[in-house]
Amino acid sequence: MSTTDPVTPLPGPIEPPPRLLMGPGPISAYPSVLRAMSAPLVGQYDPFMTATMTETQELYRGVWGTRNDATLLVDGTSRAGIEAAMISLIRPGDRVLVPVFGRFGHLLAEIAERAMADVHTIEVEWGQVFPVSAIEEAIARVKPALLGLVQGDTSTTMNQPLDEIGAICDRHGVLFYSDATASLGGNPFEADAWGLDAATAGLQKCLGGPSGSAPITLSDRAVEVVQARKKIEAGIREPGDPSASDFVRSNYFDLGMILDYWGPRRLNHHTEATSMLYAARECARLILLEGRETVIERHRVAGAAMLAGVEALGLVVFGDVAHKMTNVVAVEIPDGVPGDEARAAMLDDFGIEIGTSFGPLHGRVWRIGTMGYNAREDAVLTTLAALEAVLRRFGAAVPAGAGVEAAADVYRGASV
Incomplete structure (x- = not known):
């Protein structure tokens, strides 16, 4: 017997027990999403692959309620989307305001701190949401570059109203980002009508899929911020541009590079998670098919x-x-x-x-x-x-x- 042979018998094929997942997520996926994940793989530049990416972008425009060109997927769990958005939009020293009404507001604040932001928080008791006036007052006082706000926080089950926040952010010149991981697909969300600059989600809640893909949409204004940082990294600095110290501190989560990957040139960034792309496409397709x-x-x-x-x-x-x-x-x-x-x-x-x-x-x-x-x-x-x-x-x-x-x-x- 070879010394590399296992001492004990190898396990059999994976056979999860039957479960009805009725917690706060992950949930039981739609059967057709699981079937989509078993479809054959193709190469990342196969015409079928690039066409599927383009289809998926258009499907998620419908899910988000947007016409943003920059609507795509970040490969990874919903937290990957959150991190990609925040570290790509925040420059070191930027003031960031995070209203916290549950566990995931604290997460946004932590990620903003890791992006070297000057983070300011306001809080309400768990089980409550913020009056719009409290958020507007904090924006006027803090003068942030970015507002990071969870829509639905599963730790408390609360759903923060967003419909008036975008106009407030616009008046004050503030980028408006929302984490809609737990809410998208099961609660109203209108990225364009509500004035969102960036929003991210995950498949494993109302979208009805497995964790592992993070839909994201970016307004033109958010893309301009991302592209300005990309110029710095490429060494193309113009008068008034930020300094080289403002590099995005992650390669994988750099939205400038990810946008190039999903854009018409399909510049290589990483190997797309093909089976997760199929799953994300099917999640969006089912929502739009049902309405x-x-x-x-x-x-x-x-x-x-x-x-x-x-x-x-x-x-x-x-x-x-x-x-x-x-x-x-x-x-x-x-x-x-x-x-x-x-x-x-x-x-x-x-x-x-x-x-x-x-x-x-x-x-x-x-x-x-x-x-x-x-x-x-x-x-x-x-x-x-x-x-x-x-x-x-x-x-x-x-x-x-x-x-x-x-x-x-x-x-x-x-x-x-």
């Missing part, structure tokens, strides 16, 4: 049904329900119910995953998602039935069948 507004309404109804169901079970909903995302709800774990053990029972006995949360909410709430492929009636009713059974097992007094019946009532009254 973007129809998909958002489907998420609204599923979220309303889940909300009615958990309230009918007597669970206390966390946060400002008026500003809750359509696609996830947080509920207080009842007194006497061991939160982690109950979640484990949901997974082990019913094959259903729900989530806990971060920071001050860890161990205090469960987060239950209704996203993408799982924003449908059978998934909602099955989850509520299992949750009722588990709550009863751990001694919680819940009305029999109330959660399922309340959710079913929502569906009976809806057109979706």
Whole structure:
């Protein structure tokens, strides 16, 4: 026997257990997205490959609600898109304002700090969102070059209104970036109408795919900032241009180079993640095939049904329900119910995953998602039935069948 032979038998083919992923993400992907990922690979400059990239760009213009030429994918999880946007748009020393209303606002602030920005934050209590006036006041006071604002923060389930922010940023000459990872596809998002300069997302939430590709869209103004930095890196500096110390500090996440890769010249930057491109294309295609507004309404109804169901079970909903995302709800774990053990029972006995949360909410709430492929009636009713059974097992007094019946009532009254 060769010394390189394994001592123990090799594992068999991967066989994941059946799961219904009803947490805050990742979620169960649309079956056709998984099928798309199994399509044959082609070379990165094959005409089919470049045509698929072009198709995908146009599909995501429809998803984002934009006509931005610079609409493309960053290969990597949703955080890859966030980092690419922020480090490419921020120059060292730039003032950056981040309103924080959950875990992912803190993430934006951290990434801005790593981009060597002068970071300023404002905060509200978790479970709330910012009044537009508070953001406008902070912009006037801080005078940032960029505002970084999460739309939907799954750690708190809150959905920050964005529709008035772009006009405020425009009046003050501020670039407006939003992380829409958890919200895009299941909540309204209008990149052009709302005046966004940059926005990023991921596939693993309302878009209904696996984690690993980050859709991004950039306004012409954002592209100008990126291209100005690219001139510096190429040694083409004009009077008034920033100094060479303003290089983008990442090669992989340099949007100037990525834009060249996705642009008409297809300049080599990296080898495109072909299977993820197929997945991202199918996610966008499905949304536009069903109709973007129809998909958002489907998420609204599923979220309303889940909300009615958990309230009918007597669970206390966390946060400002008026500003809750359509696609996830947080509920207080009842007194006497061991939160982690109950979640484990949901997974082990019913094959259903729900989530806990971060920071001050860890161990205090469960987060239950209704996203993408799982924003449908059978998934909602099955989850509520299992949750009722588990709550009863751990001694919680819940009305029999109330959660399922309340959710079913929502569906009976809806057109979706």
